[in-house]
Amino acid sequence: MKVLLTGGAGYIGSHTAVALIEAGFEPVLLDNFANSHPVVLDRLARITGQTMPFEQGDVLDTPWVEDVLRRHRPVGVIHFAGDKAVGESVALPLKYFHNNIGGAVSLLRAMEAVHAQDPSTAPTLVFSSSATVYGDPATVPITEDFPRSHTNPYGHSKLVIEDMLTALCAARPAWRVGTLRYFNPVGAHPSGLIGEDPAGIPNNLMPYVAQVAVGQREHLNVYGNDYPTPDGTGVRDYIHVQDLAAGHVAAIQALLSRGESFTVNLGTGSGHSVLDVVRAFEKASGRPVPYRIAPRRAGDVAQCWADPARASRLLGWQAKLTLDQMCADAWRWQSANPNGYKG
Ligand code: NAD
Numbered sequence: 001m002k003v004l005l006t007g008g009a010g011y012i013g014s015h016t017a018v019a020l021i022e023a024g025f026e027p028v029l030l031d032n033f034a035n036s037h038p039v040v041l042d043r044l045a046r047i048t049g050q051t052m053p054f055e056q057g058d059v060l061d062t063p064w065v066e067d068v069l070r071r072h073r074p075v076g077v078i079h080f081a082g083d084k085a086v087g088e089s090v091a092l093p094l095k096y097f098h099n100n101i102g103g104a105v106s107l108l109r110a111m112e113a114v115h116a117q118d119p120s121t122a123p124t125l126v127f128s129s130s131a132t133v134y135g136d137p138a139t140v141p142i143t144e145d146f147p148r149s150h151t152n153p154y155g156h157s158k159l160v161i162e163d164m165l166t167a168l169c170a171a172r173p174a175w176r177v178g179t180l181r182y183f184n185p186v187g188a189h190p191s192g193l194i195g196e197d198p199a200g201i202p203n204n205l206m207p208y209v210a211q212v213a214v215g216q217r218e219h220l221n222v223y224g225n226d227y228p229t230p231d232g233t234g235v236r237d238y239i240h241v242q243d244l245a246a247g248h249v250a251a252i253q254a255l256l257s258r259g260e261s262f263t264v265n266l267g268t269g270s271g272h273s274v275l276d277v278v279r280a281f282e283k284a285s286g287r288p289v290p291y292r293i294a295p296r297r298a299g300d301v302a303q304c305w306a307d308p309a310r311a312s313r314l315l316g317w318q319a320k321l322t323l324d325q326m327c328a329d330a331w332r333w334q335s336a337n338p339n340g341y342k343g
């Protein structure tokens with residue numbers, strides 16, 4: 001059974017492709033390499049012993065996406081493709097509205113057109129949403145029925161896409177959509193062959209810490225130590241990308257077997273502070289991670305972690321891997337590939 005992964009060459013898509021193969025699916029990857037590198041395809045072949053079908057192109061190109069769907073006839077689509085840098089989205093909002101919202105509309109129109117010609121299978125979609133849709137939550141842990149808001153165009157784009165999917169499912173009962181709200185994905189495949197390869201200076205904590213440990217950056221700036229948290233630094237729900245990948249397999253299986261749409265959090269249900277991450281990474285790498293306390297980063301919240309009970313109930317999925325394992329795998333990837341896929 002084929003599953004189409006838009007953005008399949010990216011960080012989460014590549015790990016999900018491996019998990020899908022292990023679960024007996026045939027992933028078909030679609031990507032324009034806007035934020036990924038063709039080398040990932042060789043790495044995936046080394047991990048899985050298989051060459052995955054790959055389609056190079058833009059999800060905004062609706063007729064081409066339709067053609068890809070007609071040729072492969074996937075049982076479902078996982079939509080990862082999009083831009084994800086919060087700071088860039090503030091500077092370039094239209095880029096985010098065009099690629100993220102426009103990309104989703106393009107994919108949905110292609111899926112609808114293919115379904116209209118062959119109504120025998122239900123259009124089945126898993127969408128990469130984010131805990132960013134909860135804005136600044138009033139309390140933690142966060143359940144799926146918390147109010148949603150946005151603080152930047154990236155978050156706004158996720159919210160709009162979620163609303164579009166709700167409207168589409170209301171208008172077209174045949175559609176089955178699983179919306180996955182990821183918390184903070186980190187770590188890498190245990191082989192060290194695939195991992196997160198941010199362009200330029202990393203915005204997110206774990207890749208920055210990894211680059212400090214490997215000696216590429218002098219020190220970490222800890223954005224604030226005066227939050228109302230146990231050690232004053234921000235607390236997040238870091239989730240191993242391998243657990244996240246397993247969550248996508250569980251989501252596709254649930255949509256195919258039960259045929260009901262859902263929205264779930266994918267998180268571990270516990271939070272770790274910035275300094276917890278620094279200490280765990282030092283332990284995993286055996287290297288020091290020097291840091292300096294810096295002012296708070298605009299737009300950051302004090303603490304954010306998931307209530308993952310709904311995902312457990314609906315998908316039979318739970319995160320299993322610890323912060324130590326996240327750091328050990330991130331370190332294996334970073335130390336073996338100090339320049340990412342660029343060699
Ligand atoms: P990524 O940038 O590594 O992967 C996205 C992939 O999509 C890239 O390979 C990129 O080249 C491709 N792409 C972008 N625009 C495209 C287009 N128009 N046509 C074809 N391909 C295109 O990002 P990721 O971390 O793997 O994230 C995947 C999804 O998960 C994104 O939608 C992101 O917003 C969402 N998400 C990520 C995180 C995170 O922390 N990584 C958290 C929450 C949600």
Ligand code: UD1
Pocket residue numbers: 086087130131132155183184185203204205206208220221222223224233234235236274297298299300
């Ligand atoms: C960020 C995005 C969020 C997105 C998520 C994807 C912002 C405001 N939010 O979340 O929309 O969905 O990435 O993973 O950008 N930190 C430091 N020093 C650093 C980097 C981070 O101290 O150099 C701290 C932050 O203040 C925060 C924690 O580390 O407390 C995690 O930060 P980060 O990895 O950027 O994730 P989020 O801010 O949770």
